[in-house]
Amino acid sequence: MKSNKRKKPLTPEEIRKKAKRILQDNPIYINDEPSVVGSPESLTEEVEDDDGSTKNQD
């Protein structure tokens, strides 16, 4: 669901805390890591609208 509320920009301290938390919550190492994730074909598509269609980005 889309939110119409505009989020307040994060302060540098909030960014630092978030960085720490993200790294704690995520894996730090993957056995047999694939050398490619995703595909370059996605890069040539138009920007995806939030409803799934595509548009040019400003």
Place this chain on the structure above:
Amino acid sequence: MLATHEDAERRYESFREMVRDAIQKELPYTDRNNIRLGSICQNALMQAKLWSEDPRRLVDWPWDGGYRDYSYRNPKRFELATWYGNTLAGLSLGRPSYAGTRLRLEFIESRPSSSPLKGRIVPITISVAELYASVIGAEELRIINPVDERLIEYYSSFGYTYRKAAGEKSQKHYLVKAIS
């Protein structure tokens, strides 16, 4: 380049830089002083050019020309070059949706062989992308076409959900996580 385009490029590069710096300082590795997170600079593109000569490379995408076009079209993009010392170990690109409610991580490529960061490129990239999504106010991160079954299974155990797009225009599958 139009002024608005240039403004967006400058503004979003400052977000990208802030995010890279924040993650780099908190990396949980004993050798983290050797790891550097940067933008996709000329030096990175030159090293990536050498990847195309590696028979173990799995894709045939020219980073130099491809990146230039992509970066011009997407000033709000996510981009990351991950270095180990002077060796380029990984590159990645993504971009927000039009209204910015989600960030799509579209492509991650690691150095095809003898990567000093083998096993760590995807985790580092996804962590940087999550923080970038948060900073630009996106509500979710999508890892587009994750392809690798083990990766899907692995990230599903870390709060991601695997979905197949149902829309007619987009048949993509992705891993998705809500960003707080």
